[in-house]
Amino acid sequence: MSLRIVVAVKYVPDATGDRRFAADLTTDRDAVDGLLSELDEYAVEQALQIAEAADDAEITVVTVGPEDAKDALRKALSMGAHKAVHVEDDALHGTDVIGTSLVLAKAVEHTGFDLVVTGMASTDGTMGVLPALLAERLGVPQVTLLSQVSVEDGTVTGRRDGDAASEQLQASLPALVSVTDQSGEARYPSFKGIMAAKKKPVESLDLSDLGIDASEVGLGGAWSAVDEATARPARTAGTIVKDEGEGGKQLAEFLASQKFI
C-alpha cells in the first residue's frame, strides 16, 4: 500500500528583506517578497528521501496562507512533491499558532496521511511549536527536531540532538516528524522538475471546506494578542579601530573600561 506523506510548508517574508509589522500588528506581507521558508525545504527533502526509499509513496504539500503562498507550493512541487493543498481564506488573517494548528490538522486529515513531515520552525514566527500542536491534535506520536530520520516497516526512527543529550527515537506510523537544518542539504529543483510542477494538481480549500467556523481563527479568534511592536533602536555606532599591531591590547583596554576584566 502506498505510503501517504504530507509535508506542511509555510510561505514567509524573505528574512534578508526589511521585515516589519503592519498597522494591525500582523506580519506586513507587502513590505518584503515572500518565499518557501528555507527551513521547510529540509522537510520536503526528507519527505522525498523517505518516499524514494519506500516502494510506493505519494507526497502532498500543504500550506495555510494567502494567495501568494502558491509560490511556496510550486517550489515544493518542483523539488518533486506530487500534489498540493492550499488553504486560503480571508478570515485567516492574523491567526495565531493555536488556530493555525487547527486548520492544518483539518487539512492533513482531509488529505489522509501515514506520515506528516514539518520543518523545525518557520523563519518568521520562529516558534517551533506547530509540529507538537499538530501531533496533539492529530493524536499521533510526535517525533520532532530530528537531524536524521528514516522510515521502515511502518516505524519511524530518528536522532534528536537536544540540549543535554542526543536521543535515538522510535514510533509507529501514523506519526508526525519535524526535521532540522542538520538533516541534509535540500535539492535544487531541476528544469524538468520546474516544468512538471506546472501540471501538478493544487487543491484549494477554504474554511467551510474544512468545517471550521471563521470565529475560531483570525485575529478575532486568536488566544493571544500583540499589543505593541516597536522597532529596536539601532545600536549606537561603536568604536572601530584598525589593527596596527596593538589591536588586541586596545580591545583589552575597552573590555577593562567596561569592567569585563
Added chain:
Amino acid sequence: MAEVLVYVDHVDGAVRKPTLELLTLARRLGEPVAVHLGPGAETAAPVLAEHGATRVLAADAPEFADYLVVPKVDALEAAAQAVQPAAVLVPSSGEGKEIAARLALRLGSGVITDAVDVEAGEQGPVATQSAFAAAFTTKSRITRGTPVITVKPNSAPVETAPAAGAVEALEVTFGDLARGTKVVSRTPRESTGRPELTEAAIVVSGGRGVGGAENFAVVEALADSLGAAVGASRAAVDAGWYPHSNQVGQTGKSVSPQLYIANGISGAIQHRAGMQTSKTIVAVNKDPEAPIFDLADYGVVGDLFQVVPQLTEEVKARKG
C-alpha cells in the same frame, strides 16, 4: 494570592539556571509553585525554595525519561488542574516549547514562546518578545485561558527569596499518547567544563574566518581567559570545525550575554538573530565592510590570528 506554575529544568535534581530566573519572574505574577518531574526532587527542593518556590509538586516515573515530551505534558496538565494557576512559565528550550504548546492546547489557552521579559499587567501577564531577528520588540498577552509562556535564558536575574518549598507528591495518570514516541537510547553531551552557552555571561564565537577545526584553539583560549562559553557560526559548524550544539543563530542557540565577541564572523541576519540582544558586542574581522561592525560597540579591523592571541595574553596579564 494566585499561584504560578514553574516547570523545573534539571538534571537528576540539579536545577538549571533558567529555572531560577523563571522563579524571579513568577514572583512578579504570584506565588511560584515549582513542578519537578523525574528523579531528584529532594535535591532540587531546597534550591527552589531558596529562590521563592512556595511548594514543589513532584512526580517520578520511568515514562518521563523513556518517552518524548507527552508524559511531561500529562504531568503539567495534572498540576495545572490541581493548582488552577494564574500562569505557567516554562524555560524556552526545544523541549520546553513543545511541552508548553501542547499544555496550552489542552488547557484551552494561548501560548507565547521565547519571551525575554514577563511583567504583571491589568489583563494578565505581559510578555516581551523579540521579532524578525530582534529588529522589533513586541509586547503580547494571552487572551484566553491560563497564560502559558516560555522564557529565554538570561531574561531575568536570579534572586534569593526564601520560601517554604515543601515537596508534595503530584498524582499523574498517563494518557493514551504518552508512550507514543520511545527514547530508545540517550547519549549525554560531553561536558567541556566551560559555561553553558545560553547561560554564560560572556560568549566568544568563531566563524568561517577561523579557517579550520584546529584553529578554534585560538577562540577557546580567549574564552577560557574570560571564563566564557564558546560559540560558532553555522559556516564553521557546517564545515565540521565545531559541534552543532555550539551554533549561535536562528537554527542554533539564541544567546543574550553581557558580552559577545565575534571573531571572523560576517554578521549574516540568521547569525544576528541569535546574538543581537547581547548587552555589549565586540567584533574582530579583517573586512572593514563586514555587517557585524554595524552592531559592534567595539570593533577591530584586523587578522584575528594577530588580534585574538594578543587580547588573550593581555586579559591573562590583567587578571594576574
